Amino acid sequence: MSGHYKIIHFLPDHFSGERIPVGAVVAENGSVNVVLADRTPGPECLGSDATYMLLRDTLDELRQLTSLERLPMSIGPHFEMSEASDLPALDGDAVSWLRQRILPRAMEKPSSSRKRGPSRSSVGLDYLRQFNVARYVKQFRPKKDLHELNGASESLPAISQGVRGANQLLLMEPVIPTRRQLDKDLKTIGTNFFAYRGAFQTHPIDTDVDLIAYVTPGGNASIRSEIVARLGESADRVYDVTAMSARKDLVNLVATIGKSGDDLLT
């Protein structure tokens, strides 16, 4: 026996008694790991899109757990951890054992109707909407939106958000710390920003372009710091919006540049 684990249950309704195992936290040899079930119920099974949304979004958050003690308060009352159980003697690793032997497993033929969470772009736009600056933001398609480069823009990738000002252009990528594909997101953003840097070195333009990443709330501090560090070279600026000063700077920047673009049109 080398460790122990707790099962995380989802309680869709406090009155039906239903408890659905959706993951586990395992402490073994001094480290803590989270394993999520390969199979969790969909909206049809839960009987509500809203209930499914709660489950799906919280699963992303559970992935960040670093302690077996208790669930973070923000998780709310629909999730509970079981009492700790001892791990049995295992040939393989505990995470695989929990996934394959304890938690609900995936169907052999996955359902084709699996719903995906919101895109990075839409989460970022929703965030900016709360600060009343989303109206300045548009999805940025270089072929259509970067006329300054003429034909040279065709090979450039799309950017999630662009803000066009009088003589300034903000190219912005939101980063969602709790996304399952965070590592891939960071690689994509870094690569895309470097592509723009290269294009502007080869074909300088008069417009002042800022490559901006902003880290939306969520995740733990170490992940947020890592995001800022990893994008530090490719982006001109990286805002961690959990700090009010950074949030204000970002919102003011978008508003100022966006408004200058509006003024140009009127």
Added chain:
Amino acid sequence: MPSLISAEIQQLQDAPVLGRDVPVANQSGAKYALADGRKWVWKRKLAIGAHGMLAEALGWLWSRALALPVPDVAVYLPGEFTEDCWLSEVVDDVRHWSADRVPVENLEQLGGILALDVILMNADRHEGNILLQPRIEQEREVWRLWGIDMGNSKVGVVDEFLEMENSLPSIAKLPDDLPFEILRDPALEAAKEIAAWGGPFITKSVNEACSVAGSQDSTVLVDALKKRSAAGVALVERYFDKLLETT
């Protein structure tokens, strides 16, 4: 001007049927309960005290007068301290506050909730007392914010509240990821609305809250709340100045 019709808090005729404990720490023995065919979070008067009932009742009446998002409430008052209870309707599918849940369709209403916290001296607005409920609106996923639990507001402890004059509630428990800068204006608007209510509504709401809680302090509380409401805008301004300095 909010309603002056009496008895807005529903009084249940039959005892609630109690279920499991509410699985959140520090809930004063709160349990899930069924009553009147609806689902509730139940708190016994014995656990929260008459002051807790008074604060809950007044907080709810004032929240409703400001059209703030708070769940329906009810009381069951057979007249015994051990049986009397406060019930707050369960909000389905909720989680607690976290700034990464966006968009919150009614985020600005949190400003009104904070204004009420200031005036009623509620320092207990931690993340667990700000609920987020997922909703699908026109095929778009959004979150709706709810405020719960005014039971620890100092307004319920009348003797202490009378001495507070222009004090502000502590901000220590507030989640530090709240976007205070965009909540300030809605909070000030709510404070102005409260200042404009005038005596009749304050008297009526205090009388109802005291009746529910079994408190005899309505006259002094009315006077104190009239003064506190009149000073509300200045108090909320100071509160937000402090918040924006600190965060």
